[in-house]
Amino acid sequence: MLTRSYTSNITDSSITDTRNYFILFILWPFLSFMVALANFSRKEARTVVYIFLIYYGLSFVNANVAVDAYRYALSLKANSLLPFSDFFKIVGGLYSDTTVDIIEPLISFIVSRFTSDHGLYFGVWAAIFGYFYLKSITLIYDRYIVEQNMNTILLMAFFVMTIPVTMISGVRMWTAAWIFFYGAFRVITEKNPRFLFISFSAVFVHWSFISANAILLIYYLIGNRNIIYIPLAVSSFVLPHIMAPVFRVLALRLGGGMQQRYAGYSSEGYMLAVQEGAAQSAWFMRITNDMVFYYLLIAIAVIQLRHSSMMKEKHEQNLFSFLLLFLAFVNFGMPIPSFGERFMILFFLFATAYIIMYFSKLSGNKIYFLILLGLFPLLLYSMINLRLGFENINAWIFSPGFGVPLFAPVLSLYEVLFY
Template sequence: MDKAQKGYLILLFLLSPFIGLLNLFKLKNEKDITFFGTLFFGLVGSVFVYVEGTDGSTHLTQAKEYYSNMSLVEFFKKAYEILTFSSIEGATDIYLHCLSYVSSSILQIPELIHVFAGFVLGYFFIKSVLLVLKNNLRSKKSYILIGFIVLFLLIKSIGALNSIRMWTGMWILFYGTYSWAITKEKKYLYVILFSIFVHFSYAVILIPVIAAYALQKQKRVLVTLYILSFFATVGFSFFAPYIPESDLLANKQSIYTIDSDEDSERYELKTIDAKQVRQSQTFYKAFGEVNYLNYSIVGLSLILVYFYFDKNADLKLNFLIAVGMGLYAFANIVAFSPGLQGRTKAIAALFILAAAIHLQLTLRHYRISLRKLNSIRIGLVLFLISAIPMFLFQISYIFQNISFFSLLFPQISWYLGDADYSIRTAIGLLTD
């Protein structure tokens, strides 16, 4: 792409990020795709709508409260507290700490926190997509494969901007581990390490990733552990002796773990409240993500296990399936922490979905009868049907958090600020 074409496309993205996105699919050069994909996410971050009570709104509030007048000395003092796990107020991860300081203190525009977060998320998301679709961007694809790719592009992508840390860390972890498994280049170990700086919980999540990687060739062992994990859990007391003592970890433990009868009662009440809330929600919002992670992905993993044992399974498929199952088994075991369990299942689902896409791109390498092939296709179609509520949930989530002016003239969103309209709100006003 020459400079004139690049300049024209930049102007188009500034006019309408989503119209620019349509042109992104026409690009052939991976560097151009990475650049404009990253630009798209940064622009979407600039039109993020802050809904009260969401993570995005909380991050903005804390950026204003703790960082607006923060000095450089205070910045380094806070950074030391974070790195020593003693920070319990404001940012608890060095990544959010740096974004908040640059946005609120240096530039005095707290809302830029989501612009910078968008650039980082966008870069690693696009690189991950390109890694999964390597050398197959222009190849002819079946409708089933297209459905899988759409899910991969949609789940925890634009919507991940709300939480900033957790799902950005997921894409960094995915890109770093998958790249290292393929190339063994040391630079990807630094990428993996970066995921911990984005969200400290990846220091824990890396443990089952490493274990699954070590066991990926011990296929019977790994699959057996995966199956057994659905019938066995481990109490928090098993892990407690290995957890370092710190103010931050003690605070997180008191909030997110079930370690006593009082904790059990508290989570039971939360479960009852959640069920009552779901009764007033649409079916896809109430059950889309829950059913997808607990049932759809498990069913898909069973299809993949068949190919996992096939001698023609390549390194990529073995790695993606192994890590996906390893993470999911870990999620099953840590039922004492519903928050960690749910997040780990979502990360496992990413690896399993990527494995299904890779399988379909390389299906010609396997010697399977037409009858078995048709059965597999039926299974994949059933998975896509079961994932429709999740698809609708992700669309709804994006519509709730992104400005209507992302469709045209995002500059209006910049001007409106707190008076901005989300896509969903604007649609409601137009249809009333």
């Protein structure tokens, strides 16, 4: 009787909260989003956060011709002019010399049946991205942020900002990254092979995750072999070019679009273009990734060398072993522009999750020196990601009234702040 009454009260409370969130979202979406973030432990709040991410995608500002999003929008317009019968041509061209992914062409063609406006297109991507983004955040939050302390809160903030929703301007890579992370993390920490299907599905979003899944599969099959992984990780810093021939042979064996894409990424012209682009970037943008990378390595090394007795649980040992193997993979991929650097960002997610595991065991609100050491690079990285997102954030999304950014004249947050 008491149980039934208690359950009924919880259900009634959930219904009331859902109704209140819905009303507030209609009146002021951004305020509803902020309230939901403050109450993230509740299921209703997480639903509001997810809906707001989709709302962001629907109001996406796409004015920068230099980013991938602009090209996707042009492709959407081109697809809208095609008859439905061309759907079979698109399917037939998948993994050809020109197309190496499945999901993006399908989404583009299906959305083009309804509209040529990019808003719905990025809304669909925000829904996919947001689903795995929130699943991953919720997974870490529920497991390790139960008893919150300032150390885990700061690390969690960085985890959230490592690949934020503003990065759907490059929809394929970063959506695939969250899909892979969620599946791989469950495989690593739970040894549950069912989640391999989720991590493998990232390949359909971005072809390069064939390699990341190969690393995950190797780890799953041979397990925690640190006697192999440690020398491999160390050698990857000394001889990063040693694996380039292996990548080349693999691309040749796969043929078609895979070979074409690898050839494009590894060509001298592409490498020179990347180097010129880096040279034109501000100094802090050039070195921020490296600062975060080496900070995370130092933090993991300190935990292992000084506090390894606290990290003896099986899932913690599993993640550490995988980090060693994935670190070697990232370093060996560095000679290929846009390959190693992109997977370095994915390494940040796994490494941050490991450090969160450690600090979740410490009580109190004292901020430890190891966290203070990383505040500058982690904050700088997060601020740069936020600044880059200003060009795609619709300024009207902060205004009261649902739907305002969908109908008001296009105005990016960048234009409001810097013009």
